[in-house]
Structure formats: C-alpha cells, structure tokens
Amino acid sequence: MPELTGAIREAAKKLLDEKKVDVVIGFAPGSLPLRSTPCFVRRPEDAAGLLWNRSCENNLANYLRKRSDKAAVVAKGCDSRAIVELIKENQIDRENLFIIGVPCTGMIDRQKVARKLAGRELLAAEENGDNVILKGRDFSETVPAAELLHDSCLSCRHPNPVIYDLLVGEPLPEKEGVDFSDVNAFEAKSPAERRAYLTEEFSRCIRCYACRQACPMCYCEECFVDCSTPQWIGKSSEAQDNLLFQAVRVFHSAGRCADCGACERACPMGLKLHLLTRKMVKDVQELFGYDAGVNPEEKPALADFKAEDPQPFLIKE
Amino acid sequence: MIINKNELAGFLDRLRAGYQVYAPVKEKDYTVFKEIGSGEEATLDYCNSKIPPKGILFPQTEKLFSYSCGPDGARVEEHIDDRKKVIFGLRPCDAKSLVLLDNVFNNDKYQDPYYLTRRENTTLIGLGCNHPAQTCFCTSLGGGPFDTAGLDALLVDTGDKYVVEVLSDKGKALFSGLALPAAGDAERTAAAAVKEAATVDCLVNLNGLKEKLDVNFYDPIWDGLHEKCLGCAACTYTCPTCHCFDIVDDAVDADGCRVRNWDACMFPIFTLHGSGHNPRPTGKERFRQRVMHKFKYFVDNFNAMACVGCGRCIKNCPVNLDIRNVLAEIQGSEARSDK
Amino acid sequence: MRNPYLPLPMKLVKNFTETDDKLIHTFTLEFLSEADEASFKYTPGQFAELCVFGKGEAPFGIASSPTEPGHLKFSVAKVGVVSTALHLMEEGTIVGVRGPLGNSFPIEDFKGKNLVIIGGGFAFTTLRALTAYILNPANRGDFGKLTVIYGARTPGLLLYKEELAEWEKRDDIELVCTIDRPAEGWNGRVGFVPAVTKEVAPSADNAYAVICGPPVMIKFTMPELEALGFPPERIIMSLENRMKCGIGMCGRCNVGNKYVCKDGPVFTRAELNQLPNEY
Numbered sequence: 001m002p003e004l005t006g007a008i009r010e011a012a013k014k015l016l017d018e019k020k021v022d023v024v025i026g027f028a029p030g031s032l033p034l035r036s037t038p039c040f041v042r043r044p045e046d047a048a049g050l051l052w053n054r055s056c057e058n059n060l061a062n063y064l065r066k067r068s069d070k071a072a073v074v075a076k077g078c079d080s081r082a083i084v085e086l087i088k089e090n091q092i093d094r095e096n097l098f099i100i101g102v103p104c105t106g107m108i109d110r111q112k113v114a115r116k117l118a119g120r121e122l123l124a125a126e127e128n129g130d131n132v133i134l135k136g137r138d139f140s141e142t143v144p145a146a147e148l149l150h151d152s153c154l155s156c157r158h159p160n161p162v163i164y165d166l167l168v169g170e171p172l173p174e175k176e177g178v179d180f181s182d183v184n185a186f187e188a189k190s191p192a193e194r195r196a197y198l199t200e201e202f203s204r205c206i207r208c209y210a211c212r213q214a215c216p217m218c219y220c221e222e223c224f225v226d227c228s229t230p231q232w233i234g235k236s237s238e239a240q241d242n243l244l245f246q247a248v249r250v251f252h253s254a255g256r257c258a259d260c261g262a263c264e265r266a267c268p269m270g271l272k273l274h275l276l277t278r279k280m281v282k283d284v285q286e287l288f289g290y291d292a293g294v295n296p297e298e299k300p301a302l303a304d305f306k307a308e309d310p311q312p313f314l315i316k317e
Numbered sequence: 318m319i320i321n322k323n324e325l326a327g328f329l330d331r332l333r334a335g336y337q338v339y340a341p342v343k344e345k346d347y348t349v350f351k352e353i354g355s356g357e358e359a360t361l362d363y364c365n366s367k368i369p370p371k372g373i374l375f376p377q378t379e380k381l382f383s384y385s386c387g388p389d390g391a392r393v394e395e396h397i398d399d400r401k402k403v404i405f406g407l408r409p410c411d412a413k414s415l416v417l418l419d420n421v422f423n424n425d426k427y428q429d430p431y432y433l434t435r436r437e438n439t440t441l442i443g444l445g446c447n448h449p450a451q452t453c454f455c456t457s458l459g460g461g462p463f464d465t466a467g468l469d470a471l472l473v474d475t476g477d478k479y480v481v482e483v484l485s486d487k488g489k490a491l492f493s494g495l496a497l498p499a500a501g502d503a504e505r506t507a508a509a510a511v512k513e514a515a516t517v518d519c520l521v522n523l524n525g526l527k528e529k530l531d532v533n534f535y536d537p538i539w540d541g542l543h544e545k546c547l548g549c550a551a552c553t554y555t556c557p558t559c560h561c562f563d564i565v566d567d568a569v570d571a572d573g574c575r576v577r578n579w580d581a582c583m584f585p586i587f588t589l590h591g592s593g594h595n596p597r598p599t600g601k602e603r604f605r606q607r608v609m610h611k612f613k614y615f616v617d618n619f620n621a622m623a624c625v626g627c628g629r630c631i632k633n634c635p636v637n638l639d640i641r642n643v644l645a646e647i648q649g650s651e652a653r654s655d656k
Numbered sequence: 657m658r659n660p661y662l663p664l665p666m667k668l669v670k671n672f673t674e675t676d677d678k679l680i681h682t683f684t685l686e687f688l689s690e691a692d693e694a695s696f697k698y699t700p701g702q703f704a705e706l707c708v709f710g711k712g713e714a715p716f717g718i719a720s721s722p723t724e725p726g727h728l729k730f731s732v733a734k735v736g737v738v739s740t741a742l743h744l745m746e747e748g749t750i751v752g753v754r755g756p757l758g759n760s761f762p763i764e765d766f767k768g769k770n771l772v773i774i775g776g777g778f779a780f781t782t783l784r785a786l787t788a789y790i791l792n793p794a795n796r797g798d799f800g801k802l803t804v805i806y807g808a809r810t811p812g813l814l815l816y817k818e819e820l821a822e823w824e825k826r827d828d829i830e831l832v833c834t835i836d837r838p839a840e841g842w843n844g845r846v847g848f849v850p851a852v853t854k855e856v857a858p859s860a861d862n863a864y865a866v867i868c869g870p871p872v873m874i875k876f877t878m879p880e881l882e883a884l885g886f887p888p889e890r891i892i893m894s895l896e897n898r899m900k901c902g903i904g905m906c907g908r909c910n911v912g913n914k915y916v917c918k919d920g921p922v923f924t925r926a927e928l929n930q931l932p933n934e935y
Contacts, residue, residue: 030637037637038545058636111346121450206554210635213547226586228737235565236378236578266635268551270346381661386709391665391750426918427903430657534932561907564900568710588898591735596934614913
C-alpha cells in the first residue's frame with residue numbers, strides 16, 4: 001500500500017515540522033518478514049521511516065493513555081473504536097491527540113502463514129495487490145491475502161476509523177449486518193464439549209499476560225491477578241485458573257472491547273482468545289444494543305441504564 | 318554410532334524402559350518438549366520449541382513441599398524429583414542455557430536441590446542445527462549450530478539417519494547396552510559435511526557491550542529503547558536463560574503446600590515494596606533491568622552473558638521488539654550484520 | 657544437599673504491640689528443640705524469612721542478638737497478607753523460620769573501633785541486635801565508645817522502649833533518642849535525626865557509622881556523616897528490597913549485580929556507590 005504509506009509519512013512530517021505534535025506513533029518495518037513494529041517518531045526527518053501495510057496489526061491506542069505530550073497516532077477502524085472508549089473513560093485528552101485515520105483492508109495472521117508453510121521458515125514476503133508472495137529456502141508461494149487475514153479482520157464491520165483528524169486513503173464500503181457465526185458455532189456445542197475444549201485450550205496458557213498488556217482497555221493500576229488481599233485467583237499456570245483469568249478479563253472489558261483482536265494477536269501460544277471476547281461483544285450487542293467505540297456520544301453500556309434493559313432476574317417472563 | 322530415522326521411534330521406546338524421555342512433540346501450531354508415552358510421539362522435524370526445555374528441570378509451576386501444621390509442630394514434606402530423565406533432541410543453544418542456569422541454582426552460598434537433583438539425573442542428547450533460522454544468533458554468544466556445551470551426546474542429521482557423537486560419561490552410560498550400529502566412514506564424512514554447511518547468518522557484535530553497560534545506566538538511550546515494550550512476559554517465559562520465580566502458598570488454613578511459579582522482572586509489581594515504594598516504577602527501569610541482567614550483571618557474576626541467541630524472544634514478542642536491534646543500538650551503528 | 661527452602665518450625669510465644677498506632681508488633685519465637693537452636697547460628701544484621709503456614713513467607717531483620725539465647729525476635733509492620741496474619745496470631749501458634757539469611761554487620765572490622773549507630777523509626781530492628789550484641793559483657797570490651805542516635809516521629813512510635821530505658825541508665829553507651837516535634841510527657845531531645853546527628857557530632861576518628869532508616873532520613877543524614885569525616889568505607893548501611901527466595905536465585909532483589917538477600921543486606925556506602933541507584 002505505497003500510497004497510504006506515502007500519505008502517512010507526509011502527514012507525520014508536516015505535523016512534526018509545524019510542531020503540532022511532539023510525537024507521531026505509527027509503524028516501522030519489522031525485523032522479520034511480514035512484521036512491522038510500533039515506532040515513535042519525534043523528528044520530522046524520521047517520518048520517512050513510517051509505513052503502512054498488512055502487517056500493521058498492533059492496536060496503537062495502547063500507547064495513548066494518560067500521555068503528557070501532544071501525540072499523533074496512526075489508527076485503523078478497530079484502533080479508533082478503542083480510542084473512542086478511552087476518551088469516554090478519561091484516559092485520553094482529545095485536545096492533545098491527532099488521529100491519522102486509515103481505512104483498513106485487514107491484517108495478516110502470522111499463525112495462518114505458519115500453518116500454510118507447515119514448518120518451513122519464511123525468509124521474505126511481498127504484498128502484491130490482493131496477493132501475498134511467501135518466500136523461503138526452496139519455495140515461493142503466492143497466496144491470496146484473504147486466506148491469511150486474521151479472523152477478526154474477516155468478521156470486522158468497521159474498517160473505517162470512527163473518528164479522525166485526517167483520513168488517509170479512500171473510505172472502504174461498510175459491511176452490512178453482523179457475523180457471529182464463530183460464536184454461534186461454539187454456543188451450539190454442549191456444555192461438556194465446551195468445557196473440554198476450553199480446558200484443553202487454556203492448559204496451554206503460560207500466564208505471560210501479553211493479552212492484558214496488548215489490550216488498550218486493560219489499564220488497571222492493580223490488575224485483579226496481582227491483588228493479594230484478597231487473592232482472587234491462583235498465580236500458577238493451571239488450566240482452570242488460566243481460564244478464569246481470561247474470563248474475568250473479558251468480563252472487565254464488557255461494553256469496552258472494540259473487538260480488535262490485539263489480545264489474540266499478542267498471545268505467543270496462539271490461544272483462541274477471540275472466541276471469548278467475541279462472545280462478550282455479541283452478548284453486549286444483544287442485551288444492550290451497544291457496540292463499543294462506534295458512537296462517541298453514546299454512554300458506555302455498563303455505565304448507563306435504560307428502562308428497556310432486559311431484567312430476567314427481576315421480572316418473571 | 319548411528320540411528321536410522323525409521324528406527325527412531327523404536328530407539329526412544331527402548332530408552333523409555335530406563336528413563337523418563339522428553340522429546341519434541343507437535344502441539345497445535347508449535348512444538349514443545351513433553352514426556353513421551355511412546356516413541357511415535359516424538360518429532361525431530363522442528364526448528365525450535367516454543368517453550369525451552371529448561372521447563373523440565375525448572376517447571377513453570379512446582380510444588381516445593383507440603384505441610385500440615387498443628388499446635389505441637391509442623392510436618393513438612395519436601396517433593397524432590399530424582400527420577401532419571403533424558404531430554405532428547407534439544408538444540409545446542411538450549412543445552413548451553415542449562416550450563417548458564419547451573420550458576421544460578423548452585424551459587425556461591427546455596428544450592429537449589431530441586432533443579433540440581435533433576436539436573437544430575439538428566440542426560441541431554443542434542444540435535445545439531447543443519448539450517449539455523451534467521452532469528453538465530455548463537456555464534457555471537459560463543460555458541461554454534463553444532464556446539465557441544467552442556468550436551469552428553471550430539472546427533473547430526475545426515476538425511477536418512479543421525480550420526481551420534483557421545484560426549485560424556487553420562488552419554489556413554491546411556492548408549493552402552495543399546496547396541497546401535499557403528500558409524501562408518503561414509504556416515505562420518507556426511508556428518509562433517511553437514512556441520513561445515515550449517516551457517517548462522519545473523520551476527521551481532523557484542524565486543525565492548527558490557528563495558529558500555531557498565532557506564533550507561535543513567536543514559537537517556539533507555540527512554541527510546543523501551544518505549545514500545547508492552548511489559549508482558551512473552552520474552553521471559555520463552556527464554557531459556559530466564560530464571561526469576563515467585564513463591565506462594567496454596568493451602569486451606571494451615572494445611573497445604575508451598576509452590577514456586579515462574580515470574581518476570583517485566584511485571585510492574587515484581588519489585589514493589591510493602592510500603593508502596595517501587596525501585597523500578599516504569600517500563601523503562603524494568604526493560605533496562607532485563608538487558609542489564611542478561612548482558613552485564615550475569616557477566617559480572619559468572620563471566621558469561623545470560624543469552625544463547627536462540628531467537629525465541631524475537632519470534633514471540635507481540636510488538637517485534639528485537640533484542641538484536643537493542644544491542645546494536647547500544648553498541649552504536651554497524652554492530653549488526655545479516656548475510 | 658541441604659534444602660534452603662524448608663522452614664524450621666518455631667513457636668510464637670509473645671505477640672507484643674510495640675507502637676501506640678498498633679501498626680508494629682514484636683514477635684518472640686522460641687525454638688522447639690536444642691538441636692533446632694544449634695542449627696540456627698546467626699550474627700547481628702542478618703534476616704530470616706518468617707513463614708505463616710497457609711499464608712506465605714516474608715523477610716524480616718532479626719531484632720534479637722545471638723547473645724540472647726533460646727529465642728528470636730522480629731518486629732513486623734502490618735502491610736500485607738503475612739504481616740497481617742502475624743499481627744492477628746495467637747501466642748502458642750507454630751510458625752516457620754528460614755534462615756539465617758544474608759550477610760551481617762562487619763563485627764570483626766568493628767573490633768577496637770568506636771561505633772556510631774543511627775536509626776530511624778521502624779528500621780531500628782537489626783540495630784537493636786547489634787547494640788545488644790555489643791553491650792553484652794562478653795563482648796563490650798572488644799569495642800570502643802558506643803553512640804546510638806534513634807529517632808521516631810512520636811514517642812509512641814519508638815521501638816523497644818523498655819530496652820531504651822535500660823540503655824539510658826548505662827554509662828557504656830551514649831543513647832540519644834529524639835522525636836520529630838515536641839510532645840507531652842517527652843523530656844528528651846526534639847529534632848530530626850540529621851540535625852541531631854550534627855548536634856551530637858560523634859567523632860569519625862577510629863569510628864564506624866552504621867545507619868538504617870527511611871530513605872528521607874538517609875538522604876539528609878548522609879551529608880552530616882560525611883561532614884563529620886566518615887569515609888564511605890566506614891559508613892555501613894542495611895538495604896531492604898522485595899524478596900522471595902532469600903538465597904539469590906529468584907532474581908527479584910538485585911541492585912545492580914548484587915542480590916540484597918545474598919550479598920547484602922549490609923553494604924558499605926563505598927560498595928553502594930558502585931551500584932546503580934535502584935533501591
């Protein structure tokens with residue numbers, strides 16, 4: 001996406017030249033194929049190091065909370081929704097943030113690439129229109145990008161940033177309806193099947209808390225896992241406690257989670273965290289008709305009460 | 318000696334008669350070291366394991382002892398694992414990491430019986446790396462794809478078989494009685510050729526790094542180096558030389574056990590005092606501590622860097638914070654070259 | 657191989673509320689057998705990990721001196737799970753002790769020298785051990801003049817009030833207690849420890865200074881000691897850091913390349929000047 005890269009570099013350089021911001025937070029080339037890395041540009045001449053492509057998967061809203069300087073950030077659709085919720089929670093001062101919005105066609109899932117390569121090492125990769133060329137020691141394969149995108153990108157309904165100060169590139173057509181087929185499929189399983197699946201999945205969790213640290217909405221000064229009086233949850237890596245950690249974390253994000261998938265992308269063990277977060281997003285939509293971060297004027301779902309809120313625990317139906 | 322690849326499963330099953338055998342096993346999209354129930358489960362067709370095999374000698378969660386306490390005293394029962402083990406097919410970098418960890422668990426004043434008992438009873442059979450990955454930089458740390466540090470035997474993959482080099486008495490003891498076919502000239506030549514051809518493309522110049530770290534603790538360079546770090550433990554828990562741990566009690570009233578769990582200096586409350594004071598209050602201090610510990614303090618105390626260049630931290634970091642770039646930046650430009 | 661993680665059971669025989677704000681208690685622990693006591697040989701300055709079975713462990717400086725046989729004394733502030741459990745503990749309960757851990761005050765170096773011991777508030781615990789050790793008749797002759805300056809915010813917050821009263825009466829120790837602001841019923845000195853140190857002006861000649869206290873006290877007393885002529889090699893400090901294993905393996909308590917639990921907690925000012933200011 002060279003045009004988007006060019007536009008972002010230009011915008012960043014201008015903002016820094018004109019001293020409108022102290023830092024531009026964007027992406028720079030990573031040290032591995034198909035990876036980019038967050039970068040903090042403070043000098044106009046360094047803006048030339050920024051880029052935009054299908055590897056810009058991190059949610060940079062994570063670096064925006066309680067900043068004391070004026071910052072600009074490169075934000076795709078899901079990132080901007082996190083920014084909206086953080087503004088509602090007083091974690092971001094809108095006056096001191098310049099949002100360079102980028103309509104997003106989806107980010108590549110490295111786990112899917114690894115599965116495609118079946119153990120072969122990826123030595124180089126190129127984006128070529130709608131395809132990605134994967135190169136290794138004795139191979140070069142062209143794969144449609146759509147096959148490699150994160151599941152969260154495939155089900156994304158908000159590719160365009162919800163708020164921005166500058167929109168780079170053309171807005172993408174919004175997708176209609178909602179697609180919770182992944183959650184529905186899981187809900188269709190029996191409780192015993194679900195328990196077995198989740199226990200097996202979370203037996204592999206190593207409690208590195210990459211999910212928590214990558215999530216823009218997880219910013220408690222004392223996370224509940226670190227509290228010792230009382231001790232809510234064991235610290236050992238053990239399937240039931242691991243699942244409890246993730247479940248409680250998801251509950252704490254109810255109505256705030258922008259469905260960006262940063263947690264699942266960060267997980268070194270490739271756990272299907274998205275299943276739990278999407279279930280929460282679905283429940284909040286069904287119960288309260290609320291989608292996090294889509295409407296800057298709307299009060300957060302769990303900070304508000306409407307007369308028509310469902311109350312099955314009070315009212316006999 | 319040689320082991321034909323199509324006889325590997327049988328070989329491992331024979332080992333299982335005398336040892337708990339840990340070998341690389343495929344799990345979802347990655348490989349981990351697990352105790353195998355049958356030789357068929359093992360696979361040596363892997364780059365490196367997601368979690369390093371140090372977890373076999375120093376488990377992520379380990380019961381140290383159980384206790385039950387009454388008015389007359391406390392009954393304390395320690396749980397020390399002294400079963401004989403084999404870690405089969407580990408890479409030279411991971412074997413070297415155990416040599417480094419030995420310094421930690423057997424320091425100038427104390428010995429850790431949990432790690433050391435397992436270590437004494439474990440035989441390490443390594444697998445050399447024919448095709449080191451782009452994220453490997455073991456040679457910059459004094460290691461190499463066929464380095465033998467810490468290994469009791471080393472396997473060289475020559476295509477359809479493994480040529481076995483026995484390196485220690487422990488290795489000799491393991492292989493004696495297994496009546497493996499001897500390696501002929503052709504096999505030995507093939508093994509030598511494989512070793513010759515293996516190259517590690519990435520070189521990080523670490524000369525003078527410690528001297529720079531001796532003096533740059535208060536340098537503003539750390540402000541930029543840590544900035545994108547999330548403060549998770551993805552690097553820590555996949556690192557073969559990391560050894561920080563926490564000790565907790567898991568009990569009902571006064572009956573229960575004392576457990577140790579892996580911990581990480583990257584976590585915010587790692588150094589938090591009861592008074593509320595934290596000597597490492599932000600990610601910058603914690604990131605600096607990680608680099609200082611591995612590349613200066615460990616050198617000060619044990620004359621070796623606490624890194625084996627396995628590249629797991631590079632592969633697993635959610636924001637692609639690459640330690641090679643960090644070191645190169647501290648060293649100044651031109652400190653890193655990749656072919 | 658000895659297992660350094662196993663606690664030695666001891667009986668809590670006295671749970672004494674040391675300060676008038678009730679936040680610090682002093683615990684007296686008795687060994688359950690002579691063999692146990694023989695296995696726990698310690699010197700002033702060392703600490704131990706006190707274990708409450710079912711709750712956890714925490715490190716505390718040993719406040720008793722080896723010249724006071726049969727028991728150990730610890731003074732503990734109520735800040736978390738273990739300390740709260742200790743504060744609520746009934747006398748007669750069995751606890752565990754792991755130790756002695758750490759290094760000690762350099763008693764051998766102190767022999768033949770004058771000693772200036774300066775403590776603030778709750779940090780006086782191991783200084784009590786040192787003072788009691790020196791005052792013991794078997795040891796007193798080995799040391800020169802002994803000056804102890806001990807300050808607390810209020811009279812009620814001074815630790816070991818009974819001992820302080822006894823020491824005041826002796827002529828082989830110059831004890832100066834001070835509180836921050838005038839208080840009813842207090843006839844002693846009033847003033848912060850740094851100012852009192854300046855007033856008392858202990859001579860640095862052939863003397864060691866041992867100082868333990870909250871960071872702000874150290875910050876302002878250190879220049880006074882330097883002005884009096886104490887060189888960094890003869891200023892002794894005891895550090896605190898969050899600890900778990902106590903044996904230099906869990907990686908938590910390091911200051912630079914030294915572990916406070918294993919290479920400390922006692923350091924000279926000169927040694928600390930070589931380490932990063934991360935404590």
